[in-house]
Amino acid sequence: MRRSITLAVLILITLLFFASAVAALPVNKEVAGGEELNVKEMILHHLADSYEWHITGNGEKDLSLPLPVILRSKRSGWHLFLSSRLHHGEESYHGFRIASEGKYAGKILEIRTDGADSRPLDLSFTKNAASLLLSSLLLILLVLATARSVSRDPLKPKKGLAGLMEMAVVMIEDELIKPTVGKDYARYSPYLLTLFFFILINNLLGLIPLLPGGANVTGNIAVTLVLAVTTFLVVNFTGSREYYREIFWPDVPVWLKVPFPLMPIIEVVGLFTKPFALMIRLFANIMAGHAIVLGLTSLIFVSVSLGSTINASMTAASVLFTVFINFVELLVAFIQAYVFTLLSAVFIGLARVEPHVARSGEHTPVNKKTKQIEQNS
Amino acid sequence: MSLLTPEPGLLFWMMISFGIALLILVRYGFPVILKAVEKRKNYIDASIQAAREAQEELGKVVETGERMLTEARREQNAILKETTRLKEQLIGEARAGAAAESEKMLAAARSRIEAEREEALRTIRREVSTLSVQLAERILRERLGDEQEQMKMIDRLLDEVDISKS
Incomplete structure (x- = not known):
């Protein structure tokens, strides 16, 4: 403990020293005097997807991994080329360019002769897509390796990564899925476990600033949209008869259902708001975490003009806060994966309701509990 | 705002990535792990159950052993008591037998002694009577040597007969 405190103090002093040294460099003064850093644009740029996987760079020369661009234009058909052909703004390739401003800033546009550039069907293998595929493969490898290791000798407790994975699986299964889904949980636990680990691994990779990670994957609305839609499909395709009866003919006074179906409309809207909330919650949490880290980092560059x-x-403050926020984000990465899975499990549990034994509005204990969980979160 | 509009390209890649992950993991990943864990859980449960049963069995065995031991001890005591009793009985019986035997022998000896004594008495008596007859003969011969004396004797005897007749 004492040693770690000493170490932290040493790191802090070194950081301060380096920071002042760097700030004293003439180059930085020039930059500070020259172009003002647009923090908002920088953050939005980093939060958004990109056509190349940027690794490092100093403004003039960028080191980045080019990724394939796949486009389908209405006029010229399919196009496939590397993103290194297109550089920010100026250049165009095969009649395509990356918009620097406007509605489609940062996206590829097709240059049209009449000036109204249009957006082609863009199936480019972007940074987020690459990160998604990478994390999916990583997850598959991890889980299959664990499965193999565990099933080879099921009676022996596992050590290392397999043991960790097994512990996490059992924890999610026993403490999240079993109590919330109800009695036929075994049907849903593979899906819910996949959901949990998929979100968790993407959240964690997003926290690593270097190449295997660094993409704002779960903070992208398209990703959370697919996750939420999957949950929506699972919930509504496996809903029980009672679940649908409660939606279209709930236990309320008849005048709320006929002639104007007020309650059914509310229930149907509820069907869609649940996954919508899932989608927004994960997206907003992860995106906000990335934005905070980026904002704190940009503190360094903003304050250059204020003197060394x-x-x-x-x-120093920025580094300290960034480290702190990164720890918080580590927590958030787990919590958001947990919450997404928990709420999916709750929705599944609610869709598996059985006819109440007593029809006088008395809920079964499981139902009561899941409803409570839903309200709390 | 572009952050809130999902990109079709990313949607497509996400569906592919998540779809592949979902398909593989739902089929070959998590069910295998869950099954293995379940298996181990069952094994542990069964082991605990078996251990508990063994414990119970052991307790029962110990109890049975103890019961058998007490039983054996009781039996031993009973046997010991029985033997003591038998021994005493035997000794008693032997003693009684011996006493009876000796009694019998004594009685036999006594009766023989009695018989011999009587025999001796009889012999003595016979001897004595013979002797007395001889003595009487001799005395009579001595006393009734003359006539007078013989007559007196006859008279007296006759008197005696008369008296007895009357």
Whole structure:
């Protein structure tokens, strides 16, 4: 403990020293004087998807991994080329360019002769797509390796990664899926476990700033949309008869259902708001985490123009806060994966309701519990 | 705002990535792990159950052993008691037998002694009577040597007969 405190203090002093040294460099002064850093644009740029996997760069020269661009134009058909052909703004390739501003900033546009550039069907293998595929493969490898290791000798407790994975699987199964889904949980637990680990691994990879990670995957609405739609499909395709009866003919006074079906409409809207809330919750949490980290990092560059002393202290503060926020994000990565899975399990549990034994509005204990969970979150 | 509009391209890749992951993991990943864990859980449960049963069995065996031991001890005591009793009985019987035997022998000896004594008495008596007759003969011969004396004797005897007749 004492040693780690000493270490932290040492790191802090070194950081301060380096920060002041860097701030004193003439290049930085020039940058500070030259172009003002647009923090909002920088953050939005980093939060958004991109056609190449940026690794590092100093403004003039960028080191990045080019990714394939796949386009389908209405006029010229399919196109496949590397993203290194297109650079920010200026250049165009085969009549395509990356928009630098406007509605489609950062996206590929097809240049048309009449000036109204249009957006082609863009199936490019972007940074997020690559990250998704990578994390999916990683997850598959991890789980299959665990499965293999566990099933080879099921009676022996496992150590290392397999043991960790097994523990996590059992924890999610026993503490999340079993109590919330209800009695036929075994049918749903593979789906819910996949959901949990998929979100978790993508959240965690998003926290790593270097190449295997760094993509804002679960903070992208398309990703959470697919996850939420999958849950929606699972919930509504395996809903019980009682679930649908409660939607279209709920236990309310008849005048709320006939002639104007007020309650059924509310229930049907509820069908869609549940996955919608799932989608927004995960997206907003992860995106906000990335935005905070980016904002704190940009503190260093914003404060350059304020002089080296302030810049140095702001750098130290920025690093400290970034480290802190990263720990919080680590927590959030787990919590959001857990919450998404928990709510999916709750919705599944609610869709598996059985006719109440006593029809006088008395709920079964399981139902009561799941409803409570839903309200709390 | 572009952050809130899902990109069709990313939707497509997400569906592919998540779809592949889902298909593989739902089929070959998690059910295998869950089954293995379940198996181990069952094994542990069964082992605990077996251990508990063995414990119970052991307790029962110990109890049975103890019961058998007490039983054996009781039996031993009973046997010991029985033997003691038998021994005493035997000794008693032997003693009684011996006493009876000796009694019998004594009685036999006594009766023989009695018989011999009587025999001796009889012999003595016979001897004595013979002797007395001889003595009487001799005495009579001595006393009734003359006539007078013989007559007196006859008279007296006759008197005696008369008296007895009357």
